[in-house]
Amino acid sequence: MYQSDYYTQDIHGPYDLYDVGDFVLEEGMTIRGLQLAYHTQGELNAAKDNAILICTWYCGTTKFYEQYYIGKGRALDPDKYFIIVVNQIGNGLSTSPHNTQGAGGMAAFPHVRISDDVRAQHKMVTEKWGIKKLALVAGGSMGSEQTWEWAVRYPEMVQRAAPIAGTAVTTPQCAAFSRTLDEARTSDPNFNGGNYKTNHDVEIGLRREAALWTVFGFSPEWLKQEKWRALGFSSIEDFQVNFMDACFTPMDPLDLQNNAWKWQRADVSRNTNGDLAAALGRIKAKVFVMPIATDHLFPVADCAAEQKLTPNSELRVIDSLAGHLGLFGFDGKAYFDQLDKHLGELLATRG
Amino acid sequence: MYQSDYYTQDIHGPYDLYDVGDFVLEEGMTIRGLQLAYHTQGELNAAKDNAILICTWYCGTTKFYEQYYIGKGRALDPDKYFIIVVNQIGNGLSTSPHNTQGAGGMAAFPHVRISDDVRAQHKMVTEKWGIKKLALVAGGSMGSEQTWEWAVRYPEMVQRAAPIAGTAVTTPQCAAFSRTLDEARTSDPNFNGGNYKTNHDVEIGLRREAALWTVFGFSPEWLKQEKWRALGFSSIEDFQVNFMDACFTPMDPLDLQNNAWKWQRADVSRNTNGDLAAALGRIKAKVFVMPIATDHLFPVADCAAEQKLTPNSELRVIDSLAGHLGLFGFDGKAYFDQLDKHLGELLATRG
Numbered sequence: 001m002y003q004s005d006y007y008t009q010d011i012h013g014p015y016d017l018y019d020v021g022d023f024v025l026e027e028g029m030t031i032r033g034l035q036l037a038y039h040t041q042g043e044l045n046a047a048k049d050n051a052i053l054i055c056t057w058y059c060g061t062t063k064f065y066e067q068y069y070i071g072k073g074r075a076l077d078p079d080k081y082f083i084i085v086v087n088q089i090g091n092g093l094s095t096s097p098h099n100t101q102g103a104g105g106m107a108a109f110p111h112v113r114i115s116d117d118v119r120a121q122h123k124m125v126t127e128k129w130g131i132k133k134l135a136l137v138a139g140g141s142m143g144s145e146q147t148w149e150w151a152v153r154y155p156e157m158v159q160r161a162a163p164i165a166g167t168a169v170t171t172p173q174c175a176a177f178s179r180t181l182d183e184a185r186t187s188d189p190n191f192n193g194g195n196y197k198t199n200h201d202v203e204i205g206l207r208r209e210a211a212l213w214t215v216f217g218f219s220p221e222w223l224k225q226e227k228w229r230a231l232g233f234s235s236i237e238d239f240q241v242n243f244m245d246a247c248f249t250p251m252d253p254l255d256l257q258n259n260a261w262k263w264q265r266a267d268v269s270r271n272t273n274g275d276l277a278a279a280l281g282r283i284k285a286k287v288f289v290m291p292i293a294t295d296h297l298f299p300v301a302d303c304a305a306e307q308k309l310t311p312n313s314e315l316r317v318i319d320s321l322a323g324h325l326g327l328f329g330f331d332g333k334a335y336f337d338q339l340d341k342h343l344g345e346l347l348a349t350r351g
Numbered sequence: 352m353y354q355s356d357y358y359t360q361d362i363h364g365p366y367d368l369y370d371v372g373d374f375v376l377e378e379g380m381t382i383r384g385l386q387l388a389y390h391t392q393g394e395l396n397a398a399k400d401n402a403i404l405i406c407t408w409y410c411g412t413t414k415f416y417e418q419y420y421i422g423k424g425r426a427l428d429p430d431k432y433f434i435i436v437v438n439q440i441g442n443g444l445s446t447s448p449h450n451t452q453g454a455g456g457m458a459a460f461p462h463v464r465i466s467d468d469v470r471a472q473h474k475m476v477t478e479k480w481g482i483k484k485l486a487l488v489a490g491g492s493m494g495s496e497q498t499w500e501w502a503v504r505y506p507e508m509v510q511r512a513a514p515i516a517g518t519a520v521t522t523p524q525c526a527a528f529s530r531t532l533d534e535a536r537t538s539d540p541n542f543n544g545g546n547y548k549t550n551h552d553v554e555i556g557l558r559r560e561a562a563l564w565t566v567f568g569f570s571p572e573w574l575k576q577e578k579w580r581a582l583g584f585s586s587i588e589d590f591q592v593n594f595m596d597a598c599f600t601p602m603d604p605l606d607l608q609n610n611a612w613k614w615q616r617a618d619v620s621r622n623t624n625g626d627l628a629a630a631l632g633r634i635k636a637k638v639f640v641m642p643i644a645t646d647h648l649f650p651v652a653d654c655a656a657e658q659k660l661t662p663n664s665e666l667r668v669i670d671s672l673a674g675h676l677g678l679f680g681f682d683g684k685a686y687f688d689q690l691d692k693h694l695g696e697l698l699a700t701r702g
Contacts, residue, residue, distance in 0.1 A: 171571055171575050172575055172577070173566060173570075173571040173574040173575065174571070176562070176565055176574070177566045179562065180559075180562055180566055183559055183562060187538055187555075188538075189540060204538075208531075208534055208538065211530070211531055211534065212531055215524060215528045215531055215567070216566070216567070219524075220522055220524040220525070220647065220653065221652060223522070223524040223527070224522050224523055224524065226523070299572075301571075302575070
């Protein structure tokens with residue numbers, strides 16, 4: 001454990017911590033005193049039927065959603081909805097390798113699965129607020145994987161679901177990409193099997209990870225058209241160092257590792273002995289499957305195949321040149337307008 | 352310099368060496384006694400108008416083309432054509448970092464550009480055989496980059512050109528990917544700034560490079576459908592270790608580095624002060640631009656954009672699920688049938 005200068009209330013807050021208690025993970029280990037970092041906007045109504053849950057992506061925190069996905073007059077409107085944004089286990093704010101004291105912290109922190117997150121979130125949502133129905137569960141990338149798991153695992157509870165730029169089952173290529181990120185980090189000699197003092201020791205490995213994200217996270221066309229110029233960068237090297245490296249170097253390597261392990265193994269068919277059609281067939285929510293058109297990590301074809309297996313669903317492709325990292329709204333208003341349109345229409349359905 | 356157990360006549364031969372002599376590179380250094388490794392099939396006719404030149408890809412050698420791209424009764428038919436297959440500088444068979452003696456070898460080996468290769472090949476083709484016209488220049492990936500350079504630099508000489516799965520200008524994403532390969536290799540502590548004894552010292556770095564190729568070289572769909580099973584592998588890990596790692600670990604890290612530097616900088620518009628339209632406008636060859644449908648490194652869109660700027664050209668997309676590494680014919684007969692069809696039709700044109 002160490003005191004990070006990044007995973008702080010100043011940078012990612014305000015957020016609260018929900019004490020899930022001792023939590024037995026699917027892989028058999030127990031996290032003692034599991035805490036979920038979350039934040040809410042809006043008010044839960046008397047009928048408790050206006051709650052929305054938003055789940056985070058790989059190494060992301062709730063702050064980004066709060067700044068860019070939620071707002072008065074938008075689809076995710078805190079004037080209408082009680083919006084709970086929750087940080088996944090291991091993301092640096094919720095219980096994570098770097099912030100866990102004692103023998104079970106850092107490199108000994110246990111493997112966590114998407115289903116663990118969803119079970120812990122379920123406990124929070126039901127026990128803390130007594131919510132019995134969620135008007136919507138949504139999230140991008142790994143948040144999408146949590147969204148799918150929610151819809152499959154708690155079909156009576158999830159009225160609507162919006163998996164954005166993510167699949168219900170991590171594909172082999174996506175998992176292989178994620179493993180190259182692990183390799184990039186752990187090959188830094190200063191990673192030292194996870195026995196480092198702070199993330200700053202592993203800066204070389206973290207920069208190596210950031211470089212892989214540049215190659216794989218954006219579409220070829222976005223890079224070719226030098227769209228990073230609009231963000232104020234003078235060259236791709238400038239963008240790499242002062243944006244991508246700046247994003248990744250403050251993060252904790254073991255937290256990333258924990259999220260990556262989870263990402264590599266997302267699979268809703270674990271609920272149905274490997275039968276994906278049966279898993280998705282369980283879903284009662286109205287589902288808008290929302291891939292990004294140029295996403296190479298979670299390609300439209302993979303998302304469309306899952307959508308076809310989902311009873312009450314529609315495919316809503318988001319037109320964006322930015323590739324997977326279009327999730328960050330690099331296309332600006334055009335991206336968020338589409339997001340709001342689709343989410344607004346989804347929320348207007350009976351669910 | 353060291354004696355490689357991989358870059359040998361046994362494995363890659365038979366091949367001959369052409370002595371280009373002392374060769375001044377575009378970046379200003381001289382390779383003394385530059386040798387191009389090449390092999391020919393078929394006979395040069397009396398009119399010397401039946402010669403075809405085939406150029407190699409990144410870390411590839413002529414052997415693969417000879418085994419899989421050329422054959423009696425096929426488009427590249429040695430009964431009809433005099434087929435010269437030539438190894439690019441730095442590929443391990445032609446003069447390369449690992450096989451260069453003295454102070455200018457290994458890590459001190461100079462940077463080489465695509466245009467250097469093409470100038471050296473031109474010298475060989477004209478001086479050794481007195482060839483004035485090439486019926487066809489073709490090649491995949493970096494071989495495509497050489498093909499484009501040939502067509503732009505020697506427009507009177509190249510009658511037909513078939514750039515396969517490659518562009519005339521390396522795109523930013525493609526260059527960024529190539530840099531991650533460099534980083535994967537050089538981050539192995541045993542790479543030691545290039546001061547290693549043999550490639551075997553750098554096996555960890557080479558395996559890291561091989562893992563990146565798996566992620567980026569194949570299409571998501573090819574991996575998802577587990578097409579590697581047809582090649583006799585039992586899992587993606589088995590495929591990684593016993594195919595991809597087996598491909599890359601015998602190679603020389605500095606040879607790869609040399610090819611990668613060249614790849615990152617391919618740009619025919621260097622012939623025309625950065626004006627790509629002017630460069631491609633120079634071409635007199637009949638050109639079939641042949642991207643692979645699922646290629647993420649040299650996407651169809653980029654190839655099509657260059658084709659549009661090329662006067663006497665057609666876009667011939669090769670339908671293959673395998674992504675860029677479809678070049679290796681992972682789709683089997685279906686791939687080679689398309690290749691032969693397009694090349695056959697190209698060779699049947701007046702050029």
